[in-house]
Amino acid sequence: xxxxxxxxWLGLDELEEKINLLEExxxxxxxxxxxxxxELEESIGRLESEKVAKSSFEEVIARLEGLEKRLDMIxxxxxxxxxxxxxxxxxxxxxxxxxxxxxxxxxxxxELKSLLGVSTRQLYKVLSGLEKxxxxxxxxxxKKVFIKLLQ
Numbered sequence: 001x002x003x004x005x006x007x008x009w010l011g012l013d014e015l016e017e018k019i020n021l022l023e024e025x026x027x028x029x030x031x032x033x034x035x036x037x038x039e040l041e042e043s044i045g046r047l048e049s050e051k052v053a054k055s056s057f058e059e060v061i062a063r064l065e066g067l068e069k070r071l072d073m074i075x076x077x078x079x080x081x082x083x084x085x086x087x088x089x090x091x092x093x094x095x096x097x098x099x100x101x102x103x104x105x106x107x108x109x110x111e112l113k114s115l116l117g118v119s120t121r122q123l124y125k126v127l128s129g130l131e132k133x134x135x136x137x138x139x140x141x142x143k144k145v146f147i148k149l150l151q
Contacts, residue, residue: 069103069104069105070105072103073105073107076100076103090125090129093116093118093122093126094126094129094130096116097112097116097126097127097130097136097147098130098135098136098149100116101136101147101148102149106139106146106147106148107146107147108144108145108146108147109123109127109138109145109146109147110144112147127147135149135150136148137150
């Protein structure tokens, strides 16, 4: 009995209740912290996967831009090819070559030949003139010969 009176007088029962409540709050807080930590880890994982997706997306954009340049070249070549077929003289072939190269790509001799629909002899004759006038340059890469616009 004395013990209970001392406990009551010191307020130990109330302190015990407060400690129990604080322990419950601590447990609840720790659970919340663990939940937030888990959500952060999941968010970091999503961000890392989005970073990979972004680099893949940039690669796709670069490829599309390259295809767009090629398509522009083909459109220009088609128009030039029609002109070349109509007139088939060196001056028109020269204009068509310069138009194809103005798309910003270097093109192989065989690509030019097939795109313009001219003979190898005609093409080399015109390319020789363009090289002498320093409008184009031939570059050899392995077995392929590329033509590049100098202006």
